[in-house]
Amino acid sequence: METRNCQNCKKDFTIESEDFSFYEKIKVPPPTWCPECRMIRRFHFRNEGMLFRRTDGNTGKEIFSGISPDAKVVTYNNDFWFGDKWDPIDFGQDYDFNRPFFEQFRELLSRSPIPARSVYNMENSDYCNEASFSKNCYLCFNTDYIENSAYLRKIAYIKDSFDIYEAREDELCYECVAVDKSYQTFFSFDCESCVDVWFSKGLRGCTNCFGCVNLTNKSNYFFNEPCSKEEYEKKVSEYIFGSYANQVKLMEVVKDFWNKFPNKYYHGLRTLNSTGERLFDVKNVKNSYSVREGENLRYCQDMQPKASNSYDYTVWGDRAENMYECVTCGLGCYDLQFCFNSWGDIKETEYSGYCFGSSNLFGCVGLSKKRFCILNKQYSEEEYNLMIEKIKHHMDDMPYVDEKGRVYKYGEFFPFDISPVAYNESMANDFFPSSAEQSKEKGYIWREIHLRNYETDLKPEQIPDNIKDTDESIIEKSLGCLACQRPFKIIPMELQFYKRFNLPLPRKCHNCRFTDRFKLVNPPKLWHRQCMCEKDHNNHEGKCQVEFETSYAPDRPEIVYCEKCYQQEVY
Helix, strand or coil: CEEEECCCCCCEEEECHHHHHHHHHHCCCCCCCCHHHHHHHHHCCCCCCCCEEEECCCCCCEEEECCCCCCCCCEECHHHHCCCCCCHHHHCCCCCCCCCHHHHHHHHHHHCCEECCCEEEEECCCCCEEEEEEEEEECCEEEEEEEEEEEEEEEEEEECCEEEEEEEEEECCEEEEEEECCEEEECCEEEECCEEEECCECCECCEEEECCECCECCEEEECCEECCHHHHHHHHHCCCCCEHHHHHHHHHHHHHHHCCCEEECCCEEEEECCCEEEEEEEEEEECEEEEECCEEEECCEEEECCEEEEEEEEEEECCEEEEEEEEEEECCCEEEECCEEEECCCEEEECCECCECCEEEECCECCECCEEEECCEECCHHHHHHHHHHHHHHHHHCCEECCCCCEECCCCCCCHHHCCCCHHHCHHHHHCCCCHHHHHHCCCCCCCCCCCCCCCCECHHHCCCEHHHCCHHHHHCCEECCCCCCEECCCHHHHHHHHHCCCCCCCCCHHHHHHHHHCCCCCCCCEEEECCCCCCECCECCCCCCEEEECCCCCCCCEEECHHHHHCCCC
16 A cells, blocks of 8 residues: 555545556556546546537538537548548558657647547437437437437436436436436436336335335335325325426425435445445445446446446446546457547557557557557557557656646546547536636636527516416427526427426526536545434444445535435335
8 A cells, every 4th residue: 555645636645555456467557646636637538418510521511529619629420430431540640759649649639530429320319429329319418228318418228208317227207317227207316116206216116106205115105105096196186297386396395305314325236345426236346436237446437337347447338348547438348548439349559539449559549440550550560569668668758748747657648638628518527617717727628618699589487387388389489598598499209298297398408407407416526424323223322423435525415324324214
C-alpha cells in the first residue's frame, strides 16, 4: 500500500497492493491522479445527452452529430464512414520523436474523420446517440435494444416507454428512475419486478401499489396501507390522473411520504465482496458505480454484462476484459488501455479512438479491421513491436504538459484539451456540474451552446391542464418549457401514450425533465457515514453504531440505514 498526492486535485490517495498487482500484470505505471480525477477525465470524453447540427465532411450537407460544430474534428455521415469508399490509413503520419505524443495524436484526431454519431443497427431512430439495436426511437441516449420509445437514457431492453433513466427490461413505463423488469410502472424510483405501480419507491415484486415505499411482494397497497382490491381501485380512482395541476400536488405529497422512510446505504442486489453504488449481480467489484454482472472490477462506472478484470473503465462492458483507463469501449474488447469510443472485438490497443474490430494499434483514429498501426500508419509486426517500446520511452522522456502544468507521461489517459467533447456537453457535467469560469480554471474544455430561435405557439399556462382537453393538433404546436423557456414538441407516439394512460402533457422540455429525474440519482462518489437508525432492532439497542461508505452525501435529506437495520424496516 502506498499513499500518493494527486497531480490534479493535490489530495492524497491510496494505491493498494492488489492495485499494484493489476498495473504490473498489464504493464502500465501506477496512476498519478486520484480515482475521482481519473473518472472525471474519462467522463469529459463522453457526450451522453446532446445532438448538434454540423456539416458532413464528405458531402457538405447538414447532419446530426454527437460532436459540436465547434469541435476541431471532421465527421462523416455514419453510412459513409462505415463504408469502403475511403481509407483512414490515408491519414496516417510518421511518428515524430521531436514532439510529444499527445500533440501528434491531437493532429491526427483533427484530420482523420470520425463517425457523426455513435450508433449501430438503428431503424427509424435518427435522433439518438450512443445507442444500438433501436427501432422507432426518439432522443434516446446510452440505450440498447429499445423500441417505440422516447426520452430514455441509460436503458436496455425496453418497449413503449418514455422519460426514464437507468432501467432494463421494462414495458409501458413512464417517468421512472432505476426501475427494472417492470410493466406499467409510473413516477417511481428503485423498483424491480413490479406491475401497475404508481408513485412508489423501493418496491420488489409488487402489483397494484400507489404511493408506497419499501414493500416486497405486496398487492393492493395505498400509501403503504393494505386494501381489498375494490378499496384500492376506489382510492386510486379518486385522483384525477389527467390533470397536470393535480399531478404536481400529488408529487409533493408523495415525496414528503417517501422521505419518512429509511434508505439502504447503497442501491444494489445480489453482491459479493463488493463496494460502491448501483451494483447488481456482481462479485469482487470495488469502488464502482452502476455495474451489472461484473467481476473483479475497481473504479469502474456504467458497466453492462459482462465486464471483468478491469480498472478505471467507464461505460459499456459486454464481454470486455483486461481494460484500463477506457471510456465507451465494449463488445468483446480485450486488453485495451487509454482508449475511447472503440468497440467490436478490438484487442491489444492503446491510446486510440473510434477504432473497431482491430488489434495491435497505438495512437490511431478511425481504423477498422487493421493490425500493427501507429498513428494510422501500417507497420510489420516486428517494426510495430520495436516502435512501441521506443514510443513509450519517448513519452516518458518528452511528456506532454498542459496549460495547468499537469504532466502526461506514458500511463496517463488523454489530456482534457484533446477531447472532442466539451465539459458542459459531457456526462462529467451531469454528475459534477461546473460553471464556465470553474471549468476554464480547471483546464476543462468549455463551449457555448448555440441555440436556434424558434417561435412558441403555447406558453406553459396555455397548455390544456387535462389530457382529455387535448386533441391531435397539439403535435403541430411548439410548447414553451416552464423551466428554460425553450420550445419543445409532443411527438405522435408520445401523445398516444399520454391518452392511453390518462397522463397530462408535460410542461417542461425533455432536457429539463431529465434534470428533474436526475436529482434522484446518487453520484459516483462515496462518503463515510454512520447508520441513522435509533430504534431497537435485533442487531442493536439505541442508536446503531454501524459505519459505512455511502453515495448519500451528509447534507441530503434522506434517512440512511445500514443493511441490517434497513432489512428490518422493509415490509
